[in-house]
Amino acid sequence: MKVSVVRGGGLAGITTRTEVSRSALPTAAAGILDRLVEEAGVREPPAPSSPSGPDQMLYEVEISDDDGTVRVRFTDADLPDGVRKLIEWVDSRAEKIHRLDV
Amino acid sequence: MISAPRPTPHPACSIAPPDLLSRLASQGTAEQRDAALSALAASASMRTQRSMLSQVRRRLGNEVANQLAGLDVTPERRQTIYDNQRQGRSFLPGVRVRGEDDPPTADADVNGAYDGSAATYDFYRDVFNRDSLDGQGMELVSSVHYGVDFDNAFWNGAQMVYGDGSGRVFVKGALAQSIDVVGHELTHGVTSFTANLAYSKQSGALNESFSDVFGSLVKQRHLNQTADQADWLIGAGTLVPALGKALRSMSAPGTAYDGDRQPDHMDGYVDLPDDNDPRNDNGGVHINSGIPNKAFYLVASALGGQAWGTAGAIWFHTLTERLQSKAQFVDAAEQTMQVAKEMFGDTAQSSVASAWQQVGVIS
Numbered sequence: 001m002k003v004s005v006v007r008g009g010g011l012a013g014i015t016t017r018t019e020v021s022r023s024a025l026p027t028a029a030a031g032i033l034d035r036l037v038e039e040a041g042v043r044e045p046p047a048p049s050s051p052s053g054p055d056q057m058l059y060e061v062e063i064s065d066d067d068g069t070v071r072v073r074f075t076d077a078d079l080p081d082g083v084r085k086l087i088e089w090v091d092s093r094a095e096k097i098h099r100l101d102v
Numbered sequence: 103m104i105s106a107p108r109p110t111p112h113p114a115c116s117i118a119p120p121d122l123l124s125r126l127a128s129q130g131t132a133e134q135r136d137a138a139l140s141a142l143a144a145s146a147s148m149r150t151q152r153s154m155l156s157q158v159r160r161r162l163g164n165e166v167a168n169q170l171a172g173l174d175v176t177p178e179r180r181q182t183i184y185d186n187q188r189q190g191r192s193f194l195p196g197v198r199v200r201g202e203d204d205p206p207t208a209d210a211d212v213n214g215a216y217d218g219s220a221a222t223y224d225f226y227r228d229v230f231n232r233d234s235l236d237g238q239g240m241e242l243v244s245s246v247h248y249g250v251d252f253d254n255a256f257w258n259g260a261q262m263v264y265g266d267g268s269g270r271v272f273v274k275g276a277l278a279q280s281i282d283v284v285g286h287e288l289t290h291g292v293t294s295f296t297a298n299l300a301y302s303k304q305s306g307a308l309n310e311s312f313s314d315v316f317g318s319l320v321k322q323r324h325l326n327q328t329a330d331q332a333d334w335l336i337g338a339g340t341l342v343p344a345l346g347k348a349l350r351s352m353s354a355p356g357t358a359y360d361g362d363r364q365p366d367h368m369d370g371y372v373d374l375p376d377d378n379d380p381r382n383d384n385g386g387v388h389i390n391s392g393i394p395n396k397a398f399y400l401v402a403s404a405l406g407g408q409a410w411g412t413a414g415a416i417w418f419h420t421l422t423e424r425l426q427s428k429a430q431f432v433d434a435a436e437q438t439m440q441v442a443k444e445m446f447g448d449t450a451q452s453s454v455a456s457a458w459q460q461v462g463v464i465s
């Protein structure tokens with residue numbers, strides 16, 4: 001499984017991509033990732049994203065595994081708590097890959 | 103229907119509440135107006151007086167209040183800074199850490215947000231006679247330390263929000279301490295209360311450009327710079343140095359950071375869909391704003407001197423009095439030309455027309 005977070009918009013208008021692969025994680029961390037993905041609920045069909053306010057960050061979270069790929073989009077105004085926690089956890093991992101997405 | 107005015111109370115008798123005073127000022131005879139306002143002037147401490155006059159002013163509108171008072175009435179700034187303690191949206195605004203009358207704290211982001219908001223409020227009041235974002239003296243509310251390493255700052259429709267930055271995109275602590283970033287964000291508030299430019303494609307790029315224009319002018323006035331002395335950068339020093347020197351350059355769009363895609367001419371307009379894809383930036387609002395940004399820079403440079411008094415005045419009047427929500431670049435061009443003529447005459451109008459021609463918006 002791989003989790004990708006694309007962030008764009010915002011004050012800067014700069015797009016970045018941050019990814020973490022489950023296979024790169026120690027066993028305990030992989031278990032935490034499984035739980036966070038489950039709690040984020042992004043495997044459900046996404047609700048339509050609300051219109052964005054000025055400089056709000058736009059998010060696309062993608063979860064890929066053997067079953068396929070699920071992709072959901074949010075803004076700062078409607079980012080669910082579970083998804084936010086998943087993103088913060090991915091950001092905190094040394095194993096992540098972070099780059100500009102252009 | 104307004105009832106007949108009652109006999110004038112003696113001005114020195116009491117301190118009448120602002121409600122009564124404003125009623126007298128708006129409905130009374132000329133003598134009653136004078137008496138009501140002299141009562142204020144004679145009665146209270148300077149601070150109380152200013153506060154009461156501010157309320158009268160908010161009720162009546164600046165011009166009327168000034169006329170009636172014959173006094174130099176200054177509306178009063180009100181602001182509060184909160185600490186979100188990295189908790190995000192559910193904890194907004196957070197814990198109150200500094201009010202308008204409080205001294206600086208030990209937290210540089212708190213003080214940066216305070217100073218930047220104060221400079222922005224004072225800019226709009228002193229230069230354009232506008233009392234806060236809504237023109238009605240609304241309190242400026244800011245939350246710092248929003249979320250965990252959050253790489254953004256924004257106006258959420260009611261207040262300012264500043265993240266700490268991750269150190270991967272933004273330098274930690276830089277956003278709340280950048281005066282033009284603060285001015286940019288608060289100007290989104292001014293826009294929402296005036297032209298309310300739709301945040302999509304060209305109208306969104308205009309929305310962005312007005313925020314850059316007035317964000318830069320807040321900084322220029324703070325530094326007392328003329329147009330030729332200004333750096334015309336937005337958010338200088340906020341990005342990590344590996345990315346670049348600033349978020350945007352108004353004088354040379356496309357040169358602010360590595361990967362800056364801003365055009366400086368309609369030939370380079372980037373036509374993106376507005377589809378919530380983070381890569382598409384609401385239809386390129388932070389990309390195509392380079393075109394009107396460059397136009398403003400050209401006008402400010404042509405007119406010379408302190409840009410807020412000339413080009414800034416034209417742009418402010420256009421934003422607050424002329425543009426509609428769906429305005430396109432060509433509408434901004436036509437309206438700024440018209441306003442330039444009305445405010446400053448034919449030469450200024452020619453400078454504005456020339457600028458929009460140079461960026462390819464009009465031929």
Ligand SMILES: [Zn+2]
Nearest residue numbers: 054055310313
């Ligand atoms: Zn903006």
